[in-house]
Amino acid sequence: MPRPALVDATVWRLAWRNVGRHPRRTAIVLVAIAVGIWGVFLTMALNFAMVFQMVETAISTDLGHLQVHAAGFDRSPGLEHRIPDGEAWGERHLDDLPGVRAWAARVRGDGLVYSPRASVGVRVLGVDPERESGVSRVSGSLVEGSYLDGGRGRVLIGEALAKRLSLGLGGKLVLSVQDVDGEMTGEAYRVGGLFRTSWSEIDRGVVFLRLDEGQRLFGLGSAVSELVVVAEERDRVEGLRDTIETRLGDGLEVQTWKELQPLLDYMVSAFDQSAWWVYAAVFIAMAFGIANVLLMAVYERIREIGVIMAVGMRPSRLVAMILAESLLLAAIGLGLGLGAAFATTAALSDGVDLSHFAEGLNAYGIGTRLVPVIRSQDVTTPLAVALVTAVLASLWPALHAVRIRPADAVRRV
Amino acid sequence: MAILEAKGVTRVYETRGVETRALRGVDLAVEAGEFTALAGPSGSGKTTLLNVFGALDEPTEGSVFLDGEDLSSLSPAELAARRLHKLGFIFQAYNLIPVLSARENVEFVMELQGVAPAERRERALAVLAEVGLGELAEKRPTEMSGGQQQRVAVARAIVSRPKVVLADEPTANLDSKTASQLLDLMEQLNRDHGITFLFSTHDPLVIDKARRRVRLHDGRVVSDERA
C-alpha cells in the first residue's frame, strides 16, 4: 500500500533541495512574497489600530459597554424616558454584580450654551464625578482646571467648545434647556475645567456638569437618563447584558454598545471585509510569482523529471513534489513577511505619529498616535488562505510535469 | 519463461503529419541471466525498443510482456510500479538527480520502494563500494567524472534488485577506456549476481563484450547471435 505522497519524506527532501537550487531566483520570489505580506499585515495592523481606537474612544468617552435606559429611550432619547431613582437602582443592582468593573448614572439632555460672544447647541451631561471617572476617560483628558470637583456651579467643557465661545478657565456661560415639563429654563455657570479628547464631537459639543446640578436644571428630581456600565472583559459584554436583563424591572432596558451604535460595529466589520481585497491582491500576485518560478523549474528539469519517472516515481508523487516546493516557498516567504511585520510593530510599539492627519481623523475619535497591532485572528485565516493559494498555484506547473512523457524526456540532452 | 518479450511490436511516430516507422514488427525475447547487446546504426530503433521494453513508451501495434505480464493492460501508476520494482535504467547521460549525493541517488529508488532508512543506507554503500565508488558516496553528480556518474547510475539500477537492467548507450559519452571499464563492471555484475542486462550500443568494442548480439536495422531485427 503506497504512502500518501505528501507525507513522504523523499518528496519533501527533494522539494527542499530543489528550492535551494537557484538561490537567487528563490531569494527574489521569497523577498517578493515577504514584502507583500509585510505590507499587508502592517497596513492591516494600522487599519485595525484606527478602528480599534475609534471603538475605544466611543466606548471610553461616551458609550461604555452597556447602558440601561427607560424603555423607549432608544427610539426617542428624551427626558420623558427616565429611570426613577436611578442611582439607587444602580447601587442595588450593579454595585456587586460580577463582571461589572464600573458604572455611573448620567443625565442627558440638549441645550444651548451662551457666552457673551457666541451661542452653541450642545449636549448636556450631568455626571457623578467619582463614578464617571470609572467609566470615562474624559476625567483623564483635562488640560486646565479641575474635574467638576471644584465646587458648585462649575461646568467642564472641551477646549474646542471654549474656543468657539471665546471663553477661558473661570469664564461665565449660561446653559439654556427645556426641563422635564417642557418649560424653558436656564442657569449660569463658570468654566471649571477644559479637556481635550481624541474625539472632536465631544470636545466641541458637550457640557459636563455635576449629576445633582443636572437633575436640578432639568427638574428630574432623583431620576436619571441612563446608567453606563463598563464590563471587566470586553468579550463578556453580551453575557453581562443577559445577566442585567434578568434584573431589570418593568420599563427598563439594557443595550450593548453595538446595539447603541450599530454604525460603529458595522465599521469594524467593513474594515475586516475590506482587508480581504488587499489580501486577495497580494495572494494573487504571490500565486503568479510561485507559479512562474515553478514553471521555469519544470521546464528546465524536463529531462530530470523524465529520469525520476523512468526509475519509478509515481505521477502522484511528482505532483506532491511540486506542491511541496510551492508550499515551502510560500511558507518561507510568509514566515519572513510575518516576522518582519511583527518586528515592525514591535519597533512601532510607541505608536506612529499621525499628527499631520489628526485634524481629519479625530472627527472619528482617532487620536494622533496609532499603535499598530497584529491580532492572531488577523493572521491565521489569511495564512491558511495563502497556503491554499500556494497549493493552487502549484497545480499548473504540476500539470505540466505529469504530462511529461519519460520516453521523450530522456531523449533530450 | 522470458523476462522480457516483444511480439510483433511496431512503433510509429507521428510528428506534424509525418509518420516515422521506428519499429516494424519486432519479435524478441530476453531470458533471465542474459547479457545482451542491442546493436545497430543510429536511427535503427534501439532507443525506441528499449523504451517500449521499459514501459516508458507504448507500441503502436503488438504486445510487450514483462515477467509474463502484458504491459498494455496497466495504468500509468501500475507501470511506474513495474519500473520501480522490476526494471533498472541506465541512460546515455544525465542519469542522476543533481541535488542528491551519489548515495542519495542510489537510495532514491529504494526510498520509492519503501525500504527502511538503515537498510537503504547499508545497501547503497555496499553497491557503491561494489562499483568502486565507496569513497565518493557523499559527492554530488557535478563533482564526479562522466565515468563515475555512469557507475552511480549502474549502482542505482541494480540496487533495487530488478529483473532486468535496460541501458541505452551507457558508454556513448565515455572515452573508450572508461567505456570498457563500465562494460567490465556490468559483465561482472551479470556473472556474479545473475543480473540480466539489455544494452544498446553502436560501438563495436562494446558489442564484442556481449554474449548475445541482436542487430536492428530500420526497425527490424536483422540478426540474433549468441557468442
Ligand SMILES: Nc1ncnc2c1ncn2[C@@H]1O[C@H](COP(=O)(O)OP(=O)(O)O)[C@@H](O)[C@H]1O
Ligand atoms: N519522438 C519521436 N518523434 C518522431 N520520430 C522519432 C522520435 N523518436 C525517434 N524517432 C525516429 O525513430 C527512428 C528510430 O529512432 P531511435 O529509436 O532513437 O533509434 P536509435 O536509438 O537506434 O538511434 C529514427 O528515425 C528517429 O528519427
Ligand SMILES: [Mg+2]
Ligand atoms: Mg538511441
